[in-house]
Amino acid sequence: MKRTGPVVFGFLIGMLMLIQYFTQVPWIDDRYNNVLDWKQVVFGITLILGVVSLFLHHWKKIERKTGGWGYSVVTIAGLLFMIAAALIFGREEGPYPWMFDHVQAPMQSTMFALLAFYVASASYRAFRVRSFHAALLLTAGVIVMLGRVPLGEMMGFHIGEHYFSLGTISTLILDYPNLAAKRGVMIGVGLGMTATAIKIILGIERTYLGKGA
Amino acid sequence: MWEQAGIVVGALVTLAIFSLLYKDNPLYRFAESLLVGVSAGYYLVQYCFSAIYRKFYIPVIGEGDLWLLPGGILGLLILLRLSRRVQWMSRYAIAFYVAAWSGYLIPSVLQERILIQIRSTFPPSLAEASIWAVLGSLFLLVGVVSILVYFFFSAEHRGALGRISQVGITFLMVGFGASFGYTVMGRVSLLIGRFQYLFQDLPQALSF
Secondary structure, eight states, X not given: OOSHHHHHHHHHHHHHHHHHHHOOOHHHHHHHHHHHHHHHHHHHHHHHHHHHHHHHHHHHHHHHXXXXXXXXXXXXXXXXXXXXXXXXXXXXXXXXHHHIIIXXXXXXXXXXHHHHHHHHHHHHHHHTSOSHHHHHHHHHHHHHHHHTSHHHHHOEEEETTEEEEHXXXXXXXXXXXXXXXXXXXXXXXXXXXXXXXXXXXXXXXXXXXXXXX | OHHHHHHHHHHHHHHHHHGGXXXXXXXXHHHHHHHHHHHHHHHHHHHIIIIIIIIIIIIIIITOOGXXXXXXXXXXXXXXXXXXXXXXXXXXXXXXXXXXXXXXXXHHHIIIIIIHHHHHHSOOOTTTSOHHHHHHHHHHHHHHHHHHHHTOOSSOOOHHHHHHHHHHHHHHHHHHHHHHHHHHHHHHHHHHHHHHIIIIIHHHHHTO
């Protein structure tokens, strides 16, 4: 019941989802759509579990007055404010969308923008490894970076009548070796995902159920 | 009025996060904690509305469609993870979610990530395309096959296999470099957006 039950249940659900692709039985199609809806509900409630865990984690820090507990107050205040704002004023207008537009969105995009600086320093460290492959990585990276800005269109060379700007070379790199790399990785990942999915449905892979499963 | 105040607040939190470039400081940690709380609250509300309210509350409670009731029961089972005594019951919900995804993924992954990709890699015939398009496709084919050989770990990479996998790693490095450059430029354009916010939107908001 505790160990085999979830695996058998998973097998039945997984097989239903898989069989639906190969059959044209309306009853199976309906149950397939039901499972897709259940998945969304489970995901939504899982998010509640995550937020409860986040709340409890910060609440314990505040109760015990551990180092930096003041920041936990800020996190909990932000969380509760958003929930209360949505419940009292609604999701379409009032403080809830205002907080998203003027606090969450600017902070999130600044976080990502901040990565530009850290990526630059990380790339410096990565490119210090002097090897043929590191040089290839560096060259491709620099060409693509320069090829994406107006300066890249001014830099280039002539072969006969044809002018090859860094922008053109950048497009060629993206369209051929980059596409080949992405496609190779995608096929490899696809094969890995399929194998793992089959192992999960058959109950061979069950580490996702946690300890003792 | 609220719009202008919002731009000022947005600029303040932007500067608070940029302050990390100097060093870790209380202002940054305040903004970081606020971002975590506000994001968690925002996404919780969004998903509760789109998933629980629309896919459970309205159909089951409002319309009496009992086929959607198991979704709510499985969802409640997952909350039992919070209790040590009955947390094993949450395994049913986890098994459901993971297995449903697995069953859903197998056909779509086989179709989109494998079959379509293999088909697109094969070169077109000369009757259908120019010589340059065919040569380009052959180049792609060499790249994809050599990369797959590089990821084939069931045999030692020596001799012909080793040489082909070296070609594969060369393609991979150029591809990683290109992806890296593309990602950096994406981050730089975000950075430019933040500077435009600080140097264009903010002065306009303050001059009302």
